[in-house]
Amino acid sequence: MRTWKSPALVAALAAITLITAACGADSQTDEPAAVTPSGPAQSGGDALALVSGTPKSNKAQAGTGDWAYPNGGKEEPAKREKSQKWTSLRATSAGDLDPVVVNGAGFTLYRFDDDDAKPSKSNCAGECAETWPPVIVKPGAKVFVAGVKKAKIGFLKRDDGTLQITIGGWPIYRFSKDSRPGDTKGQGVKDTWYAVMPDGKRAGADQDPEVIELPEGSEPPADPELPADPELPTEPSDAPEQGGDRxxxxxxxxxxxxxxxxxxxxxxxxxxxxxxxxxxxxxxxxxxxxxxxxxxxxxxxxxxxxxxxxxxxxxxxxxxxxxxx
Known part of the structure; x- marks a missing residue:
């Protein structure tokens, strides 16, 4: 067998990736920005408020949101309501991984390869969700953002009706075995769990183009024709509308x-x-x-x-x- 990578095919795949990212993202408006789902359509009442900065700089209430789990671990029913008031997405480094996204308590956030990004869908429930608590918020909750493009942030409605945050269309989670801020014990678990980067990609994992295997002695097929001027959606701008408070x-x-x-x-x-x-x-x-x-x-x-x-x-x-x- 010999390996052949078609330049045009790789370009086509890159274009499809761009379309996926753009379609799963929402444009920004004046703060706080309303975010619509990155997955199946939901009612407008489920919109989230994106706020620049960190929980501390925005004076979030102690013991709520991500601060309800200052030591990580599994979700606790007694803390569930308070923990869903807000979450934070901050780009930083953790261990050897840079950049990754952490929550307001400094815990690394992860994505699951068996999930779907377009449309956004979580395939982690039951015992899986106990080990990997989904990042859940209430409708209308605040998401404090630092170093993550707001256009990359969305949410989906899980099967139990709760709202889970997504980055680049990918549902995000904590790892219950991370016990200290900066831990990355979930990195590479079962070759499907990886810390999430600010664009939704897997941290510390190769993002190789698709490889086509051809029988020995065969000729590669002709490159597929690409549109001369493909009409790709434009990535939503991070700039606010004129006249908004900044x-x-x-x-x-x-x-x-x-x-x-x-x-x-x-x-x-x-x-x-x-x-x-x-x-x-x-x-x-x-x-x-x-x-x-x-x-x-x-x-x-x-x-x-x-x-x-x-x-x-x-x-x-x-x-x-x-x-x-």
Missing amino acids: SVTLFEDADFAESGPSQGISGDGCQNVPTPGVASSLTVQGTLRMWSKKDCKGEVREVDGDVRDLSEIDFDDTVVSVRLA
């Missing part, structure tokens, strides 16, 4: 870490940072310009969306003033 959250530590202080800034025009020169990461919806001196003067940087580590653009502990462009 804000930026500045974190003193990298990776949007809540171990250190954070500060929020909103409003039109140039804004001087209340505590200048300490930011190491930030979350923002759309474009932000920032300066090294007061009144939007000095050295300047422009970013589009969240920045996990400002040192990567040589602006760590430098932000003194900002303008929400």
